[in-house]
Amino acid sequence: MIRKLHKLAQRLKSSLWMLVVPPTVWALHFLFSYVYAAVRCAKSGSAEVIVDIRTGIAVATVVALLLVVAFGYIAWAQSRVRGDLPPYQDSTDEDRLRFLAVSTLMLAGLSFVAILFTALPAFVFEDCR
Incomplete structure (x- = not known):
């Protein structure tokens, strides 16, 4: 199962849209939460008391983190x-794919942390004051 997922992920075409999705998910989560x-x-x-607000933000956070x-x-x-091997600086198709993939991976990590920090105030504060 994992090997099939891995092969499917490798076959997907990498583009700039893949690079933009994680920060966009974070931005939409940020907008929704606040x-x-x-x-x-x-x-x-x-x-x-913001119990129901916490629930909504928790669901949105889980969905955003999964994406x-x-x-x-x-x-x-x-x-x-x-x-x-690195550095991927040549003008080959493999190097372009790796560059986009590594950039997307770093942005996904940054977006993951940003989503957690965006959701943090909902779980720290007790009421709307």
Whole structure:
């Protein structure tokens, strides 16, 4: 099963869209989390306990993290294409694929941490104040 997933991930075509997806997922998660909390707190008042807000943000966080991990796994699998050793600076198709894959992998890691930090305030604060 894992080998099939790995081979499927390696066969996917790497492009700049793969590079953009993890930061976009983080940006959408950021937007959802803060707008959702702001709207819910504005409607219910400042002393409202934010248990239901936490639940919504937790679900959004899990979905966003799963998406980022999936694209990170695809990038990791694509960076393992056989060929020359680093540095990947030649103008070959394999080097371009590896460059995009390693860049996507790093952005996926950064986006993973950013999503965790975006969700952190919902789990630290007790109410809307």
